[in-house]
Amino acid sequence: MKKALIIFLLSFLFSGLVISYSYGHRNSSPNMECLSCHEGEIIPELVKIEGIPTSYVPRKIYTMTVVVNSDLESMSESKGGFSLEVSAGKLLVKDKKTTQLINGFLTHTQEGNESRRWVFQWQAPSEKTDVVFTVMAVAANGDYSPAGDKVGAMSYSIKPSIKEVKK
Numbered sequence: 001m002k003k004a005l006i007i008f009l010l011s012f013l014f015s016g017l018v019i020s021y022s023y024g025h026r027n028s029s030p031n032m033e034c035l036s037c038h039e040g041e042i043i044p045e046l047v048k049i050e051g052i053p054t055s056y057v058p059r060k061i062y063t064m065t066v067v068v069n070s071d072l073e074s075m076s077e078s079k080g081g082f083s084l085e086v087s088a089g090k091l092l093v094k095d096k097k098t099t100q101l102i103n104g105f106l107t108h109t110q111e112g113n114e115s116r117r118w119v120f121q122w123q124a125p126s127e128k129t130d131v132v133f134t135v136m137a138v139a140a141n142g143d144y145s146p147a148g149d150k151v152g153a154m155s156y157s158i159k160p161s162i163k164e165v166k167k
């Protein structure tokens with residue numbers, strides 16, 4: 001009887017976790033579906049990746065910044081969030097306080113929600129292939145709801161550098 005209760009409670013907890021991971025929240029939004037809950041249309045110039053190289057050297061580590069640019073004012077400490085996905089290479093957490101990796105997506109943390117800039121790193125793949133970065137972000141109005149926010153999305157395709165690198 002006790003065991004059944006524990007299993008019930010555990011599965012309840014677990015489903016809660018799964019739901020909160022797949023949903024957008026102030027403490028993370030590991031998905032590319034912001035628009036399914038946050039209303040409005042995509043504003044492409046709302047989000048960009050600063051420091052993204054036009055071509056990359058295999059295995060090299062690059063430091064970049066996701067920047068949300070919006071004049072939407074926030075009425076609280078909740079200012080924005082994002083989710084970033086890359087087709088090859090490895091996303092690295094540079095600042096654990098503000099960013100985290102969940103299911104392969106780089107996304108904001110609760111503390112990162114108080115900002116509209118997030119620094120991260122990426123290690124280029126060893127194989128030479130075109131790499132696509134996709135980022136989706138929300139500029140929050142700070143009412144702790146998915147209403148009245150602004151949504152942006154951008155994708156970048158970068159190529160391996162033509163110069164041969166010595167091993």
Ligand code: HEC
Binds near residue numbers: 023137145
């Ligand atoms: C399944 C629905 C859903 C999806 C998908 C979703 N959100 Fe949300 N989002 C919510 C809800 C509900 C809230 C309010 C609760 C909260 O703040 O945790 C919210 C709140 C937020 C807030 C705080 C808003 C404010 O005004 O205070 C940010 C920032 C945010 N989401 C970012 C994102 C981003 C970025 C994405 C996509 C990568 C995303 N969300 C996808 C449902 C969603």
